Amino acid sequence: MKIRNLGLMIALSLFVFMSFVPAALAQRGVTDTEIRIGQWGPQTGPAALWGSVARGTGCYFDMINDEGGIHGRKIKYFLRDDGYMPPRTKAIVKELVEDKEVFAFGGGVGSATGMAVKKYLAKNKVPWVGPAAGSTHWAYPPSKYLFANYPLYCDEANILVTHAVKKLGKKRIAVFYQEDDYGKLGLIGVEMTLEKLGMKVVSAVSHSPLDTDLSSHCNKLKAAEADCVIMFPGPKQGAIMLMTAAKIGFKPQWMSTSTLADVPIMYMISKGLFKDVIFVTFGELPDSTHPLMKKYKAAQEKFLPKERWGTFFTAGITFVEPMVEGLKKAGRNLTAESFVKAMESIKNFQGTGPKITYGPNIRQGARSMFMAQCIEGGKTKILSDWVTADLDVNEVIKRLTK
């Protein structure tokens, strides 16, 4: 009798234990019916213009859910407003990982905000795809769960300068840049590209994020007799520089990073002076007739009809297309590890951005952009097909950290 009771107790204990084991081994953020994905973004505050990135991602996920989801699971999306402030980003990410138990993050505007949580996400094995900033920090050195596809700012510089020199015949290249890693990456990209071409920067002028009087900056560029100025500024400073230059009769060829690629906005705030600026960009432009863009436009009209169909809204889709591709490839047995393996198997995938390739230890999925130019009325003319940069990123990082 005693042995029988003991046997029953052991069996019962095993039964209770085994019923908890599957839960203990279950992947955070993945259930039978849903995959939980989060994103932070500046919905309010001085960077709210870029808040549409996260809303674009949400619209894309709505479209995917409407089509049946991924392997029978719908995406449950958590968008949080970090106001472009790292303290908020930290609080949001901690809450979404530990309370809401998200599986992964997509997008995420800002280098400082992303860097504030990068280590935490890696430590907690939370996949993160498509940080919305062209920093080298995401992919160099590679981090297992982090997959970048925003073009590097130094690569943008490489493509712009090569075009300026080889296609436009420019001989005196200057740089106007924001005094932080974003601007410095652009400057280094310009310097290294010119060195390969046997040339030098004729003037490099920086601004702080709060500068609004740029007359002395502009005078320096003019004094250097630059015939081309490559810009890596804040959008406001980009507009102010164009207006300041017009006042003093300084008329180089202006070229710009993708952060100023919302052409209608830049045209408006520069009072039309953004006309003729050549810029690089990371995805199909809003007026593109690409079949996917038409499909996404229809989704925007259905799910977010009041939203503006602009560059940063569509960027929110472009940056997470590879994530959805990875989720599809991972199959029904979705874990962080199977997702990483699936992402690493992505070769030459192309949605509305450049071709994306990842691999073991390859976490910068794309180094290609195309060029366009603002024309009359704030419209855009495409100038090139996808162009791939050829800078040595390790050398860029060495110079950045010197």
Add this chain to the structure above:
Amino acid sequence: MNVRKSNICLRGFLIAILLIFMFSGCAKSPKTFDPGMKGPQVMVQPEAVSLGVVALAKTPIVFKGKGFEPGDSIFISLLNVKKGDKSVNLPIADGEVDKNGNFTAPVGTISKVSDILNAKIGSNKKLETIIIVSQPTIPAGTYTAKATSLDSDKTATCKIRFKEPLLFDAIMDMLGSLSGKVVKK
């Protein structure tokens, strides 16, 4: 005699104003951590800050901590801040813990303007940066600030007082409005 009395009163008034300005700017002895306390601690300098727009924008508010995990990451939240009908926790500063378990977390300008002043950073017609005030600041009072770790479960709290603006602060805000740098809507 009346003229003499007036002069004395005027001189007394000016001296009083001068003394107020002198002593209001006096530095207090810096706060230090409690040496008898084990475990994580956090403190803030200054412990009291005016809710005047210019005063708050110009006052460096810095949280310092000790006793946290080396290599950890911290954010500081103001707890139970009334925003509309709700009571929320506002993350306003963050920092990284050094190898000695210490951190420094300054409150950034955007946090001060957006979270504490309930204002916005905008631009005027010349695209100069301005502060746009369209609603009241957070209520004056003493708040608990909590340091939360990202990686470990270590936390610590301290108090910070936000004071109603003094006459001097109101004058500075008026000057800010006249210069166009502070816009009330």
